[in-house]
Amino acid sequence: MKANLTLDKYAPISKVDPRVYGSFIEHLGRAVYDGIYQPDHPNADEDGFNKNVIDLVKELNVPIVRYPGGNFVSGFNWEDSVGPKENRPRRLDLAWRSIETNQFGLHEFEKWAKKANTNTMMAVNMGTRGIDAARHLVEYCNFPKGTAYSDWRRQNGAEEPFNIKTWCVGNEMNGPWQIGHKTATEYGRAANETSKAMKLVDESIETVVCGSSAPDMPTFGSWESTVLDEAYDNVDYLSLHRYYGNQENDTANYLAKGKDLDDFISGVIAICDSIKARKHSNKQINLSLDEWNVWYHSNDADAKNKPWQIAPHLLEDIYNFEDALLVGSLLITILKHADRVKIACLAQLVNVIAPIMTDEDGNAWKQSIFFPFMQVSNYGRGTVLTPIQKAASYSSKDFENIPYLDSIAILNDEENTVTIFALNRSLEDGMKLHINAGDFEFNTVKEATQFAGYGMKQTNEDGKMKIAKNDKFDLTQKELDITLAPASWNMVRISLK
Ligand code: AHR
Numbered sequence: 001m002k003a004n005l006t007l008d009k010y011a012p013i014s015k016v017d018p019r020v021y022g023s024f025i026e027h028l029g030r031a032v033y034d035g036i037y038q039p040d041h042p043n044a045d046e047d048g049f050n051k052n053v054i055d056l057v058k059e060l061n062v063p064i065v066r067y068p069g070g071n072f073v074s075g076f077n078w079e080d081s082v083g084p085k086e087n088r089p090r091r092l093d094l095a096w097r098s099i100e101t102n103q104f105g106l107h108e109f110e111k112w113a114k115k116a117n118t119n120t121m122m123a124v125n126m127g128t129r130g131i132d133a134a135r136h137l138v139e140y141c142n143f144p145k146g147t148a149y150s151d152w153r154r155q156n157g158a159e160e161p162f163n164i165k166t167w168c169v170g171n172e173m174n175g176p177w178q179i180g181h182k183t184a185t186e187y188g189r190a191a192n193e194t195s196k197a198m199k200l201v202d203e204s205i206e207t208v209v210c211g212s213s214a215p216d217m218p219t220f221g222s223w224e225s226t227v228l229d230e231a232y233d234n235v236d237y238l239s240l241h242r243y244y245g246n247q248e249n250d251t252a253n254y255l256a257k258g259k260d261l262d263d264f265i266s267g268v269i270a271i272c273d274s275i276k277a278r279k280h281s282n283k284q285i286n287l288s289l290d291e292w293n294v295w296y297h298s299n300d301a302d303a304k305n306k307p308w309q310i311a312p313h314l315l316e317d318i319y320n321f322e323d324a325l326l327v328g329s330l331l332i333t334i335l336k337h338a339d340r341v342k343i344a345c346l347a348q349l350v351n352v353i354a355p356i357m358t359d360e361d362g363n364a365w366k367q368s369i370f371f372p373f374m375q376v377s378n379y380g381r382g383t384v385l386t387p388i389q390k391a392a393s394y395s396s397k398d399f400e401n402i403p404y405l406d407s408i409a410i411l412n413d414e415e416n417t418v419t420i421f422a423l424n425r426s427l428e429d430g431m432k433l434h435i436n437a438g439d440f441e442f443n444t445v446k447e448a449t450q451f452a453g454y455g456m457k458q459t460n461e462d463g464k465m466k467i468a469k470n471d472k473f474d475l476t477q478k479e480l481d482i483t484l485a486p487a488s489w490n491m492v493r494i495s496l497k
Contacts, residue, residue, distance in 0.1 A: 001429045003391035003405040007418060009439040013384040014339035016410065018063045019166070021377035022121065023349040024291060025109070026070035028096050029314030035350035035358055036112055037104045043362040048104075049112050052364035056356045057116040057349065060370070061377045064166065066121040066290055066345045067109050071095035073171050074127025074179040078137050081105025082156050094179055096314060097307035106141075110162050120162065121290070121345070124194070126170025126187070126210075127180025131194045138167070138201040166206050166343065168290065169195050172213040172241065174223045184223045188230025195234045208288040208343070209235040214242060215264045224268060228275040228285065237288040237343060240268050243353075244326060245296025251322050251456050253396035255425045255487075258329035258406060260398075265289070265337045272340075287340050291347035292330060294323045294369070298353070315352040318461065319367040321454040321487075328372035328451075328489040329423050331380070332408045338384040346373060368460050371451050371467055372421075375491050379419045382412035394425075405431060417446060420492045424484040427456075435480040441497040445475055452488035467491075 025031050039048030068076060075094045080102045082088075088102035113120050122141065124134040136149050141162040143150035150161070172178050173187040182190065187210065195207040209231050212220045224238060242261055246254040265287065272285040297317040305312055327346075334344050350356045355370040391405035407422040418440060424431045450470040458465075470490065473482035477497070484490050 001392060001404060001426060001431045002434065003431050004389060004434045004436065005405070005407050005409070005420065005422075006388040006436040007409055007438040007440055008386050008388055011386045012411070013336065013386055015383050016335065016338050016381055017342040018381060020334055020338070020341060020344040021062060021380070022064040022066065022290070022343055022345040023060070023062045024066040024070070024345040024347040025068070025349050026352065027068050027072045027076070027093065027100055028070060028348075028352050029316065030311045030351040030358070031348055031354070032104050033101070033311035035352075037108065038358070038362050041362040047108065047111055049115060050358060050362055050364065052362065053350055053356060053358060054116050056364050056366065056370075057118070060355065060374050062116070062118050062349065064119045064121050064343070064345070065113060065349060066123060066168065069095065069123060069171055071171060071178060073123045073125050076125050077129070078106060078125070078133065082107060082140075082152070092308070098312055099308055099310045101310060107156060107158055110158070119166075120164045121166040121168065121343070122164045123168035123171055124198075126173055126190060126194065127178055130190055131197050134169070134194045135197040135201050138198045138205065142202040142205070165204065166208070167198060168208045168210075168239065169235065170210050173210045174217060174219055175213045184219065184226035185230065188227040191227065192231035192234050195231060199234065206236040207234070208237040208239050208290065211238045211240045211268060215260075215267065221267070221271060224271045225275060228272065232275055232279055232281065232285065233283070235285070237286050238268060238272055239288045239290050240264060241291035242289070243291070243293055243295040243347075245294060246322065247296055248397070250397055251427060252394065252425070253398055254322060255325055255329065255423075256396050256399040256402040257326060258333040259402060261292070261330055261333045262336065265333070265341060269337070269340050286342045287337070288343035289334065289341055290343060290345040292344060293347050293353050294319060294326060295353045316357070317353050318459050319369045320457045320459050321368055322456040324368035324372055324451065325423060325487060325489055327369040328376070328421065329406050331372060331376040332406050332421055332423065335376075335380060335384050335408045335410070336387065365463055366460060366465070368458075368465055371465065372489050375449070375467070376421060379491065379493060380410050380421065382410045385409045385411055385418075405433065416496045418494050418496060420494070422484060422490045424486060424488045424490070427487050429486055431484040433482050433484055435482065435492075437478045437480075441477050442475055442480060443495040443497045445473060445480070446493040446495050448473055448482060448492045450485055450488050450490050452485035456487070
């Protein structure tokens, strides 16, 4: 099979906001306890953080991590998680029906984030709480000193403010499962006033208002319109969440699901812009896809979970090769919308629907989805070029005209390179991809890699999966011909003249 990709130097989509390579740590299952925090373990550092996990998080190069939830945050009192550990209360976590010991809290997370080279995206509780707790939390985190909450932070050991810049005003408030679930009007009003008060404490922060937890929610569309009608002037981003599964065991259809994400994102952009027009506003609301991933492998096991455990095994999806291919495609989809999607969080980071897992011995290992995420996060930085591609397409159960080639090119001006990420969706055929330099001039191929040759259901529990070299290419100043294996994830980094 043949396909073409032409690089267009003059019509970039946008610069990539590095925050699209964000992730998420929720107090859920073994994400925190037995995940990033294992104080009794030989792999733990002086703060009780698992050093193997920190190394892998650094390898992923995650610039921002959303915390502390998720559904958890809608019943969370942040004050429980600060101060001397022996005074912190054990609470019922109603979202995941677990016991929360609060032995890991706000200060521990900030310390961990520093060590993992990342920043915090903090979520506030809009379920059981609201404006008052949120404004106090901003004061605690960001106000220098001389007030009740800022001085309480200092007493608790953090002289300098945490300076958290990105804040979620609640989590999935559209969902009936959410503690304190609200109608769009109730939430929109509360979010507007809460965000306003948070920004009065620190005008440098940006806030994300809750959109829909999935496009198939009955309120999708009307929820966004109503919430933005209420909160447009006081928020900066609208969230969207999306998870995928291959319950029907139809790989061709599964690998086409990037189209669903593409449609979801386009729909949300259209809604944001319709409210902008209706309000005669000059302000643009951008998108925060602050939960996305594959999530379905663990559903049956989770249904049998016994409530009220500490750090139970929950949402522990073991990912296979086809999941990694889809994750690659979802990353390409996010980059295609780099002009409007400014934040995206792979949900989640450790043990809970995660690229990194820990075992009982505290060893950390990479899931299949680790590999495409690591490549795009490290090399997908710069300016996204508009994809001009020609490829045969196929139709599947839910989608029509899905090109076998899914690709994106990113120009890195500082390094003078173009990086191309490409998925060959064909399960049977290799692909001869012809890349036309357009008005660029190619110099050398710095690196060409492929993630290929694995069975669709193969997992990486034995640690043997790896990214391999692809040396099947020919380069001239104006063209690159490269062969992509069937069902493969590919990256080519080309230095330019
Ligand atoms: O990421 C797992 C859960 O999925 C989050 O807690 C919630 O926001 C979503 O429904």
